[in-house]
Amino acid sequence: MSDFLPYGRQLIDESDIDAVVRALRSDFLTSGPEVDAFEQEFAALVQARHAIALSSATAALHLSLLATGVGAGGRVITSPNTFLASANCAAFAGAIPDFADIDPVAHNLDPAALEAGWREDVKAVIPVTYGGQAADMPAIAEVARSRGAWIIEDASHGVGGGSIYEGKRWKTGGHPWADLTVFSFHPVKTLTTGEGGMVVTDSDELAEKLRRLRSHGVEREPSRFERFGMDEGTLFGSGPWVYEMQDLGYNYRITDIQSALGRSQLKRLPGFLRRRREIVARYNEAFSGLDWLKIPRLRNPEERDEISWHLYTVEIDFSKIGRSRAEVIAILRERGVGSQVLYIPVYLQPWYGRTYGYVAGKCPVAEQFYQKCLSLPLHPGLSNADADRVIAAVSELSEG
Ligand SMILES: *Cc1c(COP(=O)(O)O)cnc(C)c1O
Numbered sequence: 001m002s003d004f005l006p007y008g009r010q011l012i013d014e015s016d017i018d019a020v021v022r023a024l025r026s027d028f029l030t031s032g033p034e035v036d037a038f039e040q041e042f043a044a045l046v047q048a049r050h051a052i053a054l055s056s057a058t059a060a061l062h063l064s065l066l067a068t069g070v071g072a073g074g075r076v077i078t079s080p081n082t083f084l085a086s087a088n089c090a091a092f093a094g095a096i097p098d099f100a101d102i103d104p105v106a107h108n109l110d111p112a113a114l115e116a117g118w119r120e121d122v123k124a125v126i127p128v129t130y131g132g133q134a135a136d137m138p139a140i141a142e143v144a145r146s147r148g149a150w151i152i153e154d155a156s157h158g159v160g161g162g163s164i165y166e167g168k169r170w171k172t173g174g175h176p177w178a179d180l181t182v183f184s185f186h187p188v189k190t191l192t193t194g195e196g197g198m199v200v201t202d203s204d205e206l207a208e209k210l211r212r213l214r215s216h217g218v219e220r221e222p223s224r225f226e227r228f229g230m231d232e233g234t235l236f237g238s239g240p241w242v243y244e245m246q247d248l249g250y251n252y253r254i255t256d257i258q259s260a261l262g263r264s265q266l267k268r269l270p271g272f273l274r275r276r277r278e279i280v281a282r283y284n285e286a287f288s289g290l291d292w293l294k295i296p297r298l299r300n301p302e303e304r305d306e307i308s309w310h311l312y313t314v315e316i317d318f319s320k321i322g323r324s325r326a327e328v329i330a331i332l333r334e335r336g337v338g339s340q341v342l343y344i345p346v347y348l349q350p351w352y353g354r355t356y357g358y359v360a361g362k363c364p365v366a367e368q369f370y371q372k373c374l375s376l377p378l379h380p381g382l383s384n385a386d387a388d389r390v391i392a393a394v395s396e397l398s399e400g
Pocket residue numbers: 056057058059082083085086128154156157183184185186195196197
């Protein structure tokens with residue numbers, strides 16, 4: 001199955017390989033100049049003040065909650081239509097992960113559902129950029145901020161993307177309606193470092209906390225820990241050898257090797273995004289005549305060229321073509337076309353049911369979407385011939 005087309009995959013070329021080899025030959029394998037440069041370049045790209053590179057987006061979500069102080073006694077609301085990590089991070093921090101329903105168009109956290117289900121103990125909201133399309137962040141911010149909750153945008157699907165709010169173009173990570181924005185560099189995402197993530201913020205204070213928590217909660221610069229009131233009279237003392245642990249942190253560092261790959265991929269990002277948009281346009285044109293399939297819809301149609309298009313997810317009326325979703329996936333697979341169901345509503349996972357008592361019916365729109373959704377191959381390495389193979393395999397699902 002060498003010509004099997006997965007729903008997502010990385011695109012690595014010689015320039016990426018050369019960048020990694022250069023990092024391997026350098027003095028630093030981790031926490032060196034490549035990490036600093038990757039952070040600076042990423043911050044510039046998304047127009048944020050600070051970017052902190054981490055070992056994964058999961059780590060970035062976990063530290064975002066720790067940095068904002070959300071923990072025991074708090075509740076965190078996210079979208080049910082997401083990968084597990086958007087919700088699990090709340091449990092890592094000792095808070096309760098909870099869910100508000102999605103809108104039926106973009107399948108993102110619905111500000112009206114968020115408001116309707118609001119509870120006193122909600123301390124943070126984690127909207128997700130499903131498929132690369134941003135949620136209605138100004139409306140979500142209005143609900144959350146007026147009630148004193150933090151906003152952490154899970155833009156794992158949104159690397160390089162943007163949105164249009166209040167008639168203005170914004171970079172994901174650069175708009176003012178999130179306190180922190182998280183990105184993933186897993187190989188199926190828009191840009192890869194193997195494993196890796198980034199969190200961006202305009203807050204100096206949150207950035208400093210995130211950097212400390214990334215590496216065991218340790219401060220090394222005397223100028224920084226002086227203000228924590230080091231006592232010269234204690235055995236701990238002060239001197240050039242001293243490092244101070246101020247928080248219970250983790251090892252969530254990214255390596256120089258990964259950052260070198262990230263910087264090389266960052267140069268190619270505009271081309272990746274362009275190619276994704278071309279394939280989306282090709283699919284949309286081919287599929288828009290099918291009465292049993294809905295192409296991805298946009299909250300704001302003007303945003304079409306801002307979206308990072310991590311996923312191309314269609315909604316299929318399986319009863320209309322007389323085939324179950326399992327049959328459709330098998331037929332596509334036989335023709336070398338991969339597909340994926342994204343996502344099972346997170347609260348339906350057995351652990352969530354056992355731990356929090358969540359049951360089916362909690363978020364009806366997400367459940368309806370789950371019944372119909374199927375994500376088709378979308379990545380920059382797809383040729384027009386590959387895309388046409390996907391189009392043919394999908395179009396012929398309704399015949400015979
Ligand atoms: C991939 C993904 C994550 C986790 O990213 P990792 O870098 O693999 O930890 C979190 N949230 C969403 C929405 C994702 O798609």
